[in-house]
Amino acid sequence: MRILVVEDSVTLANGLATVLKQGGYAVDIVGDGGSALAVLAAERFDLVVLDLTLPDMDGIDVLRTIRGRQHDAAVLILSARGALEDRVKGLDLGADDYMIKPFDVGELEARVRMLLRRRAGLKAATMAFGEVAFDLNTRSFSAQGAAIDIPARELALLETLFMRAGKVVSKQAIIxxxxxxxxxxxxxxxxQYVSRLRKRLAPYGLTVRTARGIGYYLEKIAPGA
Known part of the structure; x- marks a missing residue:
C-alpha cells in the first residue's frame, strides 16, 4: 500500500513517514500543494494524508483538484484547523476522514487501516485465502491460530498479493x-522477496506463482507439494 504525505512541516512529515513505514507502507512526502498535484498526476497512491495549511495553496483547493481529476486515492485530512466549518467543507469536498492536530499516533494508524480497508471494498476486518488469514486491523497474518512471522517488506508484498488473491499483480504494481x-x-x-515469501508460505498451503513476463499471483497448493 502506498501513501502520500502532504505536509510542510519537515519534522512532522518525517515523523509520519517513520510511523507509516514501520507499518509496512510505502511512503512519499511532499511539502506543498503544487508538488502533491504533480505527483498524483504521475503516480498511483492508495491514500493521501493532507494538511490544509500549505505554503503555496490551501489544502482545500488541493482536495478539490484531486476529486475534480477523479483520483481514486482515499484522502485523510490532518490539520490544526478544527473548526466545524472546515471539517464539514473538507468532508463535503470528498475527504474520506478528518483528524485534528495534535493527534494520537495509535488513532492515526487505526484510521489509515480503516480507510485502506474501505478503499479495497472490504467490509470485514479479516479475510482468508486457503489456510492463511489476514487481519486488516493489525495487518498481520496467521494460520491455524498462530501468527506467521514476516519481515515488513515481505509482509507488504503478501498484503498486495492477498488483496488480489488468485489474480495476477504486475511487477510494476508491486514495485x-x-x-x-x-x-x-x-x-x-x-x-528475491517473492522467493523468500514462497518459502515462508509453503507450510501453509500457499505459494506465489509467476505469470511470466507479467507479474505474480497467489495460489493454493497441497501442504508439502
Whole structure:
C-alpha cells in the first residue's frame, strides 16, 4: 500500500513517514500543494494524508483538484484547523476522514487501516485465502491460530498479493506498492522477496506463482507439494 504525505512541516512529515513505514507502507512526502498535484498526476497512491495549511495553496483547493481529476486515492485530512466549518467543507469536498492536530499516533494508524480497508471494498476486518488469514486491523497474518512471522517488506508484498488473491499483480504494481519514489527497487529485488515469501508460505498451503513476463499471483497448493 502506498501513501502520500502532504505536509510542510519537515519534522512532522518525517515523523509520519517513520510511523507509516514501520507499518509496512510505502511512503512519499511532499511539502506543498503544487508538488502533491504533480505527483498524483504521475503516480498511483492508495491514500493521501493532507494538511490544509500549505505554503503555496490551501489544502482545500488541493482536495478539490484531486476529486475534480477523479483520483481514486482515499484522502485523510490532518490539520490544526478544527473548526466545524472546515471539517464539514473538507468532508463535503470528498475527504474520506478528518483528524485534528495534535493527534494520537495509535488513532492515526487505526484510521489509515480503516480507510485502506474501505478503499479495497472490504467490509470485514479479516479475510482468508486457503489456510492463511489476514487481519486488516493489525495487518498481520496467521494460520491455524498462530501468527506467521514476516519481515515488513515481505509482509507488504503478501498484503498486495492477498488483496488480489488468485489474480495476477504486475511487477510494476508491486514495485509501486513496496517503495516510494526516493527508493530504487528493481525487478530483481522483487524476485528475491517473492522467493523468500514462497518459502515462508509453503507450510501453509500457499505459494506465489509467476505469470511470466507479467507479474505474480497467489495460489493454493497441497501442504508439502
Amino acid at each position: 509501486e506498492s513496496l517503495a516510494g519514489f526516493d527508493e530504487d527497487l528493481s525487478a530483481n529485488a522483487v524476485e
